Amino acid sequence: MKRETLTASEPCPRADLFVSANIAGCTRSSVKRLFDEGNIRINGKAGKPSAAIKAGDVVEVVVPDAVSYSAKPEDIPIEIIYEDEDIAVVNKPQGMTVHAGNGNTEGTLVNALLFRLDNLSGINGVMRPGIVHRIDKDTSGLLVVAKNDGAHLSLSSQIEQKTCRRTYIALLEGIVKEDSGTISTYIGRSPQDRIKMAVVPPDKGKLAITDFKVLKRYKQGFTLCRFDLHTGRTHQIRVHARYMGHPVVGDPVYGVKKQKFSLNGQLLHAWRLQLVHPSSGKQMDFEAPLPDYFADILQKLTET
DSSP states (O other), X not given: OEEEEEEOSSOBSOHHHHHHHXXXXXXXXXXXXXXHTTOEEETTEEOOTXXXXXXXXXXXXXXXOXXXXXXXXXXXXXXXXXXXXXXXXXXXXXXXXXXXXXXXXXXXXXXXXXXXXXXXXXXXXXXXXXXXXXXXXXXXXXXXXXXXXXXXXXHHHHHHTTOSEEEEEEEEESOOOSSEEEEEEEEEEOSSOTXXXXXXXXXXXEEEEEEEEEEEEETTTEXXXXXXXXXXXXXXXXXXXXXXXXXXXXXXXXXXXXXXXXXXXOOEEEEEEEEEOTTTOOEEEEEOOOOHHHHHHHHTSOBO
């Protein structure tokens, strides 16, 4: 456990900004978690991330030790396309949940990682060791895993600062007329169905920005698109595709009711991942080819 006592020499509009600027490796998201857990006090009292800091204020920060994880290792085959002492890059198959939740504690990517890797960061707790970002259960493709807390903080900061770039490939229903564009909305829980996400008013959600580019159009009434994320909201691409009027093919939640193909989930693949290595500072670029079931469907289609 590490304790830090910070005294503000000048005002700061937000406490989370003040803490993240003065403690190395602390991102705003990790600082928020410390506030939520009661580990940050301002002038001896519990504070909020949005609290304004005045000159002379004393901020006490307790950073707990990383918790040892208790998820069960399982011998589940996974494709690790890169690994070193700090990170591992995994090509997750469709149908695999990233970590435990909603009563699902076995068969997850975390269970497989615990079996395959010697170390994982403990920042996200006992059920999500090493997990810096997620992709949906029925989305395939790349995600990076942190093997120690320093790497985790670095990767989290890159995602927050949008220097870690994530690119997806999806097959969409219908013909997208625009060749490219940017979708900027707010995404939050659907007021009609709390299980779903939806485009909502600014005061009901968080800003979500997605770039899209058409790769191919098909005579059968489908469009292959590339999506680049600027933010990482839950179901962001799937929600934005529906918002465009062109939901992802095979999407059981946001897609059309009558599907032309027999699929186990949406045709959405995390194709490319670009990041800066936490230790070396080297720019790294990873790509994962489309899974066979996705590529097989494209081969059956005819370009316009």
